[in-house]
Amino acid sequence: MIEKIKEWDTELFLFLNQLHIPMMDMAMYWITDRWFWFPFYALIIYFLIKKFRLQGVWMVLTIIVAVALADQAASSFFKPYFSRYRPCHEVELQPLVHVVRGCGGQYGFVSSHAATTFSFAMIMWLLVRQTFRHIYFLFAWAAMVSYSRIYVGVHYPLDLVFGSMVGIACALLCYLLYKYFEKWQINNTPQTPVT
Numbered sequence: 467m468i469e470k471i472k473e474w475d476t477e478l479f480l481f482l483n484q485l486h487i488p489m490m491d492m493a494m495y496w497i498t499d500r501w502f503w504f505p506f507y508a509l510i511i512y513f514l515i516k517k518f519r520l521q522g523v524w525m526v527l528t529i530i531v532a533v534a535l536a537d538q539a540a541s542s543f544f545k546p547y548f549s550r551y552r553p554c555h556e557v558e559l560q561p562l563v564h565v566v567r568g569c570g571g572q573y574g575f576v577s578s579h580a581a582t583t584f585s586f587a588m589i590m591w592l593l594v595r596q597t598f599r600h601i602y603f604l605f606a607w608a609a610m611v612s613y614s615r616i617y618v619g620v621h622y623p624l625d626l627v628f629g630s631m632v633g634i635a636c637a638l639l640c641y642l643l644y645k646y647f648e649k650w651q652i653n654n655t656p657q658t659p660v661t
Contacts, residue, residue, distance in 0.1 A: 475624045479553055482616045482623070486564045490617070495566050498579070498614035510590070517597075524644065525593050529586065532640035536585035536633040540578040544632065550575035554619045565619035577621045580629030581636070583608035588637035593644070608633075 486494075496502045511529075515522040552574035554563050587604035594601055612630065615621035621629075 471624070475622045476553070476559070479616060479622045480559070480562055482613075483553070483564050483619055484562075486566075486617060491566050494614045494617045497611060498567070498618050500579070503611075507586075514594075524647070528593065528640050528644045529589050532585045532589040532637045533582050535640065536581040536636040537578050539632050539636060540576045540581040540629055544576045544628075545571070545573040545578075548575045549573055550622075550625075552620050553622055563619040564617075567618055570620050574621050574625045575628065576632055577612065577615055577625040577629035579615050580608070580612040580621075580626040581633040583611045583633065584630040585633035585637045588634045589640060592637065592641040 511526050514525050518525060550573055552569060552572070553559050554565050554569035555572055556563075584605075587608040590604050591601050608630070612621075612626040615626060616623060
């Protein structure tokens with residue numbers, strides 16, 4: 467059964483990867499580049515601190531922990547544990563794979579890009595959904611970044627699916643810790659007596 471799932475995953479990867487068009491290569495090159503998004507992250511951090519002040523600082527720390535946890539879970543646990551080669555490292559697939567930039571590390575399950583972007587989208591949605599109703603657009607952004615990993619030839623679809631699940635789980639865990647700390651802080655802050 468596992469082999470059949472991997473076969474379907476490979477077939478879907480090849481179908482999606484071969485839908486490339488030359489004019490999209492440069493766009494996907496930048497979409498898949500982590501450093502390209504750093505100004506976007508910096509803008510969100512600035513906005514959260516400006517809008518929420520001290521609470522915004524705690525939000526930013528929660529976001530950083532959630533994303534770092536997702537990245538480490540994907541890179542330091544799942545990839546070495548499962549040791550599934552990226553499609554661009556599979557010898558029999560190499561002639562068929564459209565690679566836009568380098569192939570990256572040897573293993574690809576699960577995708578760190580999917581884990582970190584979905585962790586970021588989920589923790590942002592959990593933290594500010596009541597203030598910013600349209601924050602769910604970050605899930606579309608995370609899906610776009612994840613899809614770019616298929617386009618550039620470095621991840622199978624299931625790498626992305628499970629990577630997104632890892633990211634969402636890390637975000638949920640960090641949100642629960644954030645809420646616990648928030649409740650603890652309220653309960654342990656001395657109340658000013660009303661006169």
